[in-house]
Amino acid sequence: MLFLAAAFCLGGSCPPDTDPLLPRSASDPVDTTGLTLVTRLVHISDTHVVDEESPARLAQGAEVTRSAWRPYEAWSTQLVDGTIRAINRIHAAGRTIDFVINTGDACDNAQRNELDWLVSLFDGGNVNPLSGIDDRLPWLKPDPLLDPHAAFDAQGMYQQGTHGDASNIPWYVVFGNHDAYATGLFPVFTGPDGVRAAPLPGRGLGAPLLPTDLKPTAALANGNVTPAMPGPPNFLEIPRFVFPNQAREFFDKREFIAAMFASRTTPTGHGFSDPLFGESYWSQSPVEGVRLIGLDSCDPAHRIPGFIYLEASISSRQRMWLENELTLADERGEVVVICSHHPSNALQEIYGTSLLPAEFHDLLNAHPSVAVHLVGHTHRHRVADRGNYLEIETGSTLDPPQEGRIIEIYRNDATGELSIAYETFSHLDNALPALGDDPLRPLRMEASLIADNDKDAAFRQRERDPSGADPRGRPIDRFGIRTHPHKPPTP
Numbered sequence: 001m002l003f004l005a006a007a008f009c010l011g012g013s014c015p016p017d018t019d020p021l022l023p024r025s026a027s028d029p030v031d032t033t034g035l036t037l038v039t040r041l042v043h044i045s046d047t048h049v050v051d052e053e054s055p056a057r058l059a060q061g062a063e064v065t066r067s068a069w070r071p072y073e074a075w076s077t078q079l080v081d082g083t084i085r086a087i088n089r090i091h092a093a094g095r096t097i098d099f100v101i102n103t104g105d106a107c108d109n110a111q112r113n114e115l116d117w118l119v120s121l122f123d124g125g126n127v128n129p130l131s132g133i134d135d136r137l138p139w140l141k142p143d144p145l146l147d148p149h150a151a152f153d154a155q156g157m158y159q160q161g162t163h164g165d166a167s168n169i170p171w172y173v174v175f176g177n178h179d180a181y182a183t184g185l186f187p188v189f190t191g192p193d194g195v196r197a198a199p200l201p202g203r204g205l206g207a208p209l210l211p212t213d214l215k216p217t218a219a220l221a222n223g224n225v226t227p228a229m230p231g232p233p234n235f236l237e238i239p240r241f242v243f244p245n246q247a248r249e250f251f252d253k254r255e256f257i258a259a260m261f262a263s264r265t266t267p268t269g270h271g272f273s274d275p276l277f278g279e280s281y282w283s284q285s286p287v288e289g290v291r292l293i294g295l296d297s298c299d300p301a302h303r304i305p306g307f308i309y310l311e312a313s314i315s316s317r318q319r320m321w322l323e324n325e326l327t328l329a330d331e332r333g334e335v336v337v338i339c340s341h342h343p344s345n346a347l348q349e350i351y352g353t354s355l356l357p358a359e360f361h362d363l364l365n366a367h368p369s370v371a372v373h374l375v376g377h378t379h380r381h382r383v384a385d386r387g388n389y390l391e392i393e394t395g396s397t398l399d400p401p402q403e404g405r406i407i408e409i410y411r412n413d414a415t416g417e418l419s420i421a422y423e424t425f426s427h428l429d430n431a432l433p434a435l436g437d438d439p440l441r442p443l444r445m446e447a448s449l450i451a452d453n454d455k456d457a458a459f460r461q462r463e464r465d466p467s468g469a470d471p472r473g474r475p476i477d478r479f480g481i482r483t484h485p486h487k488p489p490t491p
Contacts, residue, residue: 031481035410035419038335039287042087042100044404045341045376046396048178049118050076050108052225053132055242056182056198056216056250057109059225059232062456066379066399067108067184069225069232071454074148075447076108076398077129080121081154082427082444083397083404087169088158089432090406090425097169097406099286100157101294103376103394104176104341109183111216113247115259122171123264124156132243135228146443149227155436157265163435170286172271172294176341176376177310179256180298182214185310187303188250196250199305211239216248253280281318283325290409291329291369295322295340301352312342313351314360326367333488335409335418338364338373343393344386346377361386369488371409371418381405381424381473388484390420400451401472402427416487423479 052059052073061068091097107114113131120127128151134141144150156162158169178184182198190196198214211222223233224240251259254276261268261275269275271282271294280296297312314322329336344360347353355363364370365387373391381403382393394405401424408421427444472478 032410032419032421034413036413038409038411038418039098039290039337040096040406040408041337042090042097042404043103043339043374043392043394043407044083044100044397045103045394046105046176046379046398047080047083047102047118048073048076048105048108048396048398049080049114049121050398051111051114051129051131051216051248052076052230053130053221053227053242054109054111054216054248055218055221056111056214056248057225058183058211058214058222060223060235060237062232063235066456067178070398070451071230072447072450073108073398074129074227074230075444075450077117077121077127077154078148078152078440078443079397079402079427079447080118081127081152081440082438083402084121084157085155085435085438086425086427086429087404088155088163089429089435091158091169092164092166092435093432095406096166097158098290099292100169100171101292101337101339101374102171102173103339103374104174104297105178105184105376105396106173106176108178109216110179110181110188110250111248112251112255113245115251115256116247119259119263121154122157124154124159124162126151127154130227131245131248132226135226137228140228145439146446148443148447152440159265168266170266170270172267172284172286172292172339173260174271174294174339174341175253175256175280175296175298177298180253181309182250185308186214186306187309188252189305198250201306201308216250217244217246218242219244279318279321281321285334289334291325291332291334291336293322293325293336293338295338297340297342297346309351311348311351312340312346313353314347314355315352316354319354323363326363326369329369330367330488334369335371335411335488336367336369337409338370340373340375342377343375344373344391364389371484371488372407372420374407380471381477383422383473383477383480383482385482390482390484392422394424395471395473397427398451399471400448400454402448402451403472411487412483417483418487419481419483421481424473 059069130149186198220239221242223237225231257272258275260270282294299315300313379396379399384391403424410419
């Protein structure tokens, strides 16, 4: 089933992005003479906090898609914790971070326990990534500090008084396809028995070894994936008993939003406006003069059981809202940062989107307040020139190179023009002073080594890039500064 899902896009239905990339040469050293900093933010994406022991996964699809199974996926929670620690160190060292934006696929399989882990990672708290029975023999278990299945205390996003005297770092989030659909592909429905499940394509064909739907609270998994036998299983492998866990239940968008409001860290709701009736897209002003707009690119016109929802869609209702928000930002003279999970070329007519890629580019270019569009989904670093703004893709904290990105927006004091500076950083960066103990750094080094040596991961990431570039990006995709020939209107 998952093989069919992956082939849906990888077989050619995803249009290549033919817009110009930035020049291939490395950027000159960033010179900020005569420039005033408007905002400094951190962009992370595709954290894929994953319950790799869940019966609602199809790890046997690893031959086709990296999202099915990774040999380093058990380290997902510790990698997020390490990324947050790196952000906190930058902030505490005096390079103040105004806010962090996570552009989706925060969770891997839209499960409630994954969402609980995610919030605990950002809030700071104990995280126990073992959702089932640890079937490893006691003498084969590694030291807890090297065990990806062992509970640990997350540092949490920087909070004044907890981590030091600097200001809080607010964090924001948008929906990715893995936050909205089972395995990032299939819509979830509630059955007559009240159990949430995701029907798969070809349901009812009668093949005894092929699953008909995905149920994370079930007691049977599609092949064995446990701490002792991490997988992946063979394609046609008999179902295996697993410890049923009700905490694995699928969540829906409303429950995801409610979890953001239950978070202890700032800001309330992490972008979303209301836990009960608010939309799944949002507009906030984290810094005076800056408008941060979070789009829901998982907003199709239909939800069909067994249909594959890998790529992007924006509803007509969201489009009208976006047009109004951009007009208001122009009138206020704000600098606009757009964020969505999918890059613009992933907008596809088959999902009933009201904006296709060219129309989306035209809309953003029609509003001089737009400076940058931040996206994820492709698990690669890439920067494209869209005319009056940059579209910046940032890689995953789970897949190599396991990095985030610092973005700075400057205004020219003389002309009012905007300059966008950007650079990548790693959870293993060690140049800045430590902020508390980091006992899991050796564990993360192990995860990084496994990921770097996973040739399949690098190959599949390159499939989405028509230039064939390494997912780490060319030098100009990792570090640079670009000045735009426009400036936001004066209010």
